[in-house]
Amino acid sequence: MKYVDEFRDGDKARRLAELIRTEVNPEREYRLMEFCGGHTHAIFRFGIHDLMPENLKYVHGPGCPVCVLPAGRIEAAIELAEAEDIILCTYADLMRVPAGRGDSLNRARARGSDIRMIYSSTDALAIARANPERQVVFFAIGFETTTPPTAAAIQIAEKEGLSNFSVYCNHVLTPPAMRHLLSSGEAHIHGILGPSHVSTIIGSQAYAGCCNDYQVPLVIAGFEPLDVIQSTLMLVRQINEGRFEVENQYSRAVSQTGNRKAQALMQAIFEPRAMFEWRGLGGLPDSAVQIKAAFHAFDAEKRFGMQAIDVADIRGCICPAVLRGVSDPVDCKLFGSICTPEQPKGACMVSSEGACAAQYSYGRYRLGGKSEI
Amino acid sequence: MCLAVPARVESLDRAASTAVVNLDGISKEVSTLLLDDVAVGDYVLIHVGYALERIDPEEAEKTLTMFDELKGVEP
Numbered sequence: 001m002k003y004v005d006e007f008r009d010g011d012k013a014r015r016l017a018e019l020i021r022t023e024v025n026p027e028r029e030y031r032l033m034e035f036c037g038g039h040t041h042a043i044f045r046f047g048i049h050d051l052m053p054e055n056l057k058y059v060h061g062p063g064c065p066v067c068v069l070p071a072g073r074i075e076a077a078i079e080l081a082e083a084e085d086i087i088l089c090t091y092a093d094l095m096r097v098p099a100g101r102g103d104s105l106n107r108a109r110a111r112g113s114d115i116r117m118i119y120s121s122t123d124a125l126a127i128a129r130a131n132p133e134r135q136v137v138f139f140a141i142g143f144e145t146t147t148p149p150t151a152a153a154i155q156i157a158e159k160e161g162l163s164n165f166s167v168y169c170n171h172v173l174t175p176p177a178m179r180h181l182l183s184s185g186e187a188h189i190h191g192i193l194g195p196s197h198v199s200t201i202i203g204s205q206a207y208a209g210c211c212n213d214y215q216v217p218l219v220i221a222g223f224e225p226l227d228v229i230q231s232t233l234m235l236v237r238q239i240n241e242g243r244f245e246v247e248n249q250y251s252r253a254v255s256q257t258g259n260r261k262a263q264a265l266m267q268a269i270f271e272p273r274a275m276f277e278w279r280g281l282g283g284l285p286d287s288a289v290q291i292k293a294a295f296h297a298f299d300a301e302k303r304f305g306m307q308a309i310d311v312a313d314i315r316g317c318i319c320p321a322v323l324r325g326v327s328d329p330v331d332c333k334l335f336g337s338i339c340t341p342e343q344p345k346g347a348c349m350v351s352s353e354g355a356c357a358a359q360y361s362y363g364r365y366r367l368g369g370k371s372e373i
Numbered sequence: 374m375c376l377a378v379p380a381r382v383e384s385l386d387r388a389a390s391t392a393v394v395n396l397d398g399i400s401k402e403v404s405t406l407l408l409d410d411v412a413v414g415d416y417v418l419i420h421v422g423y424a425l426e427r428i429d430p431e432e433a434e435k436t437l438t439m440f441d442e443l444k445g446v447e448p
Contacts, residue, residue, distance in 0.1 A: 001380065002381070002416065003379040003428055003433060005380065009440075012440050012443060015443040015448050016440070016443060016444050016446075017378070017448070019442075019446050036375060037375075038374075038375055063375070065374045065375075066374065091421070093374060119421065120423070121422070122404060123422070143374070145374075145375040145377070145425065146375065146420070146421060148423070149420070149422065149423045152406045152407065155423075195375065196375070196377075197375045197376070197377045197418065197420060200425050200426040201425065201426075223376070226440070230440070249436065251436065252429050252432040252436060253427075253428055254426075259407060259408070259426055261407055261408065261409060265406075330400055349375065353374060368447055
């Protein structure tokens with residue numbers, strides 16, 4: 001597959017890793033946070049961490065939308081689906097995320113609610129067109145990558161006058177979360193592997209302030225294994241030279257300014273949300289978006305008067321610490337025992353991009369020194 | 374969640390802002406609402422049914438030639 005296979009060359013990967021081993025300073029530690037779950041998945045799937053020297057550690061970040069969505073937001077959607085005669089549409093990842101008392105959208109569907117998995121926001125629009133007598137709610141989640149497609153759906157719904165379509169908006173923003181992690185300092189991060197596809201939208205310049213303020217280097221990295229390893233080398237060099245710049249390894253898809261058309265569309269439909277609760281990180285100001293007043297007719301929270309629900313996380317689950325980069329999945333007593341991808345107790349075990357699911361799927365039986373590429 | 378896959382644009386319907394792309398042998402219709410000036414033959418990144426960005430072939434080549442510095446490095 002073009003633009004995939006050539007970035008998965010095992011021989012080049014091993015040579016790049018050797019270069020990293022010769023360039024790291026053995027006297028110091030390198031803690032590199034991969035913000036994105038896509039990178040976490042690639043690091044485990046291709047065994048990249050096993051190619052790295054002992055003193056270089058990948059720290060998993062909060063860049064997995066289903067992992068950071070608080071259980072209360074899912075609980076509110078379940079309540080809505082059970083109270084009203086609606087069709088609730090959402091991306092597949094969200095179906096199994098634990099809400100309160102072991103409940104999930106999947107279980108609510110089994111009890112009889114009309115909850116449908118969709119691939120695209122355009123599918124939700126098609127369902128609304130086909131069911132004019134029923135209300136269709138799109139439970140939308142995701143970072144800046146997934147936000148423009150939701151904005152596009154709202155714009156289309158307005159143009160077509162689709163009055164039975166609305167969006168339960170849970171879109172969050174990358175830079176504020178990154179700032180929060182760096183300002184707390186608890187993960188002791190020396191460098192950041194920056195998001196691939198979030199950056200295609202927001203552009204590389206979006207991180208400049210963050211790098212300057214916290215004096216931490218960032219390299220925007222593609223999701224393929226050679227991208228991740230090359231970006232790691234670029235970070236090692238910045239750290240060795242005491243630089244803290246934004247560098248762009250994924251230049252084949254990311255520009256300095258990003259996708260302006262997508263940005264304009266997001267700005268037309270959404271505005272910053274004063275406060276949004278993140279699982280693990282707590283309430284963060286201006287870290288999410290909400291639908292502008294001009295489009296309130298398409299805002300499910302307004303249309304149905306949805307209220308925030310407070311749900312306690314399951315006892316013993318350390319997802320919040322994993323999402324902040326201060327704990328490893330294997331530090332959790334539930335990991336691999338009662339919490340598995342088949343029966344997830346915590347959100348990080350649900351999505352394949354969650355740190356716990358990635359570690360369980362690819363790293364459970366690690367003996368060290370083994371790589372899959 | 375933020376996964377996006379490269380696909381080749383096979384045909385365009387400019388009025389509907391859609392394209393048919395070839396995803397490793399599979400044909401799929403996607404929205405081009407987020408991209409201006411898409412052309413047949415372009416490679417684009419597909420995410421949740423939308424083309425997010427064009428892949429720049431020259432930049433991809435540049436990244437690949439950076440691996441040339443590996444000549445002489447023995448794993």
